[in-house]
Amino acid sequence: MLGLKKKNKSSLLSILPEVRGKYLCNEMMSKHTWFGVGGPAEVMYYPEDDDDLSWFLKAKPYNLPICIIGGGSNLLVRDGGIPGVVIKLDSKFYKKWQISEGEITCGAGMRNSQLKKILLENKLGGLEFLTSIPGHLGGAVRTNAGCFGKELKDVLIGATIINGNGEVKNIPAKDLSLSYRHSLFPDDWIITSLTLKVNAQEPEITQKILDEYKQYRMNTQPHNVKTAGSTFKNPEGLRAWELIKKSGCAELEINGAKVSDKHCNFLVNTGNATAADIENLGEEIIKKVKENTSITLEWEVKKMGIAK
Ligand SMILES: Cc1cc2nc3c(=O)[nH]c(=O)nc-3n(C[C@H](O)[C@H](O)[C@H](O)COP(=O)(O)OP(=O)(O)OC[C@H]3O[C@@H](n4cnc5c(N)ncnc54)[C@H](O)[C@@H]3O)c2cc1C
Structure with a gap:
């Protein structure tokens, strides 16, 4: 059927x-x-x-x-x-997980945040940073998601992929070529599961780290808003938010697409902004930052699809 x-x-x-x-x-x-x-x-x-x-x-x-x-x-x-x-990847199959000695294998459709409970219940640590990043594990590989001084490539052992011809392959982490918010593997590879390093750790310690990370995000980033996190990559040795602020973009707004009051590198849809409004706002920021600092910001957010 x-x-x-x-x-x-x-x-x-x-x-x-x-x-x-x-x-x-x-x-x-x-x-x-x-x-x-x-x-x-x-x-x-x-x-x-x-x-x-x-x-x-x-x-x-x-x-x-x-x-x-x-x-x-x-x-x-x-x-x-x-x-x-x-x-x-949203079926039960893609949310399964299994722990073995020093590692955990998870379906790529699992939410990163689901790892919190798994770490706490199984007395494990090492992935606390990842649990605080929105999204699913497959996306975390593609974007080499990271925060608090760690990124996915530090904990990734390998992944299973299905390529455009429908062939299933196991790929060691090094062959996915992960670097700062970037991966270099063919566009037609779909990550279907991944294996991550974990270490034994008492739940009290894991919980303390999780609480610290949560508090830091609450203090420094907008929450309960429509956003995609950091809009632009940090240029080598610099911070995108500082360049945006310095270039007078902190209060830019286009039809409800707005630079966040709490973090200049986050764009927020405050209501009924369209994708075009958000993209135009991003391009306006790139233009102003270039004029003011000679630096060209690069989108971290992935753009997909066609304009209306
Ligand atoms: C409030 C907020 C805070 C954030 N903070 C951080 C942060 O601290 N650090 C950070 O790195 N990011 C951060 N982000 C950005 C985002 O959460 C990460 O980039 C995340 O890893 C994206 O995962 P996703 O599942 O949502 O992927 P999506 O946004 O759905 O897709 C992202 C890319 O991954 C590809 N992709 C998705 N699934 C697969 C798969 N199974 N196989 C192959 N390719 C796939 C997509 O094609 C696309 O190119 C933040 C976002 C928000 C909204």
């Missing part, structure tokens, strides 16, 4: 393979991004498991555009939406 929920049926569906997972037509990406913006994905596909995903990738039309999203916490999806198929 074609695992299908129809909203407004897309003609694309008629050429997609039958899967055990679920297809959704014209699914609004605004429901899947922390910014709360983004037009429709022509088709969204939730694979049931690796076999289902692998079958889909082998049987799909050769030139079908596909992309993968995680928790949407680092995405700016444009208002015209995403043509083709957007894949999201």
